[in-house]
Amino acid sequence: MIVSAEEFIKLRVSEVEAEYHRAAHDAADISIWVDVIERYPSFKEWVVHNKTIPLAILEMLAEDADPAVRRRIATKRKIDSRIVSLLSGDADESVRHALISNAALTEKQLRAMHVQDSQWLQAELAKRLAAYK
Structure with a gap:
């Protein structure tokens, strides 16, 4: 400890x-x-x-100003739906990309991702969603 x-x-x-x-x-x-x-x-x-x-610390840091911190959180399998929801609309593309790459996300969570502002993220999301077809 x-x-x-x-x-x-x-x-x-x-x-x-x-x-x-x-x-x-x-x-x-x-x-x-x-x-x-x-x-x-x-x-x-x-x-x-x-x-x-603890999730409480991840929730607190999910709103940190540093995108590197948020990106690291987006890769954690243990994040809950509140953190996923928050990061799915993150202003930083790299944070959203890390979230798209998180294998623990459900199809529903992936479909709720904000990717309309990025062709790159749209393509990455399409690749992930193809696994569900």
Whole structure:
């Protein structure tokens, strides 16, 4: 269990494989994740990368100003329908592309994606939807 923001940062930047692994796999209380996000904003993507990250943290970060953070969230299989709905209309094409590529999305969720502004996204979505025919 990760017990502080400082511990998470130490684990994440460690060159010791076991410590680096803990940063990606160990759980932490929500308050610890919030502390990391507030005090170490450059580590937001690594917070999202953690396999045990609570949905509440993903929901909070799904509205982050940084598209790289939102893109990382879009790749997570565990995201719920609220996050999918929010990201499906994201202003950044790369976020929507990551969501289209998420194998956990249902056909219904894919069909609700906002792709009208991008021929590239329309083509990518068509490829994914072809699997349902």
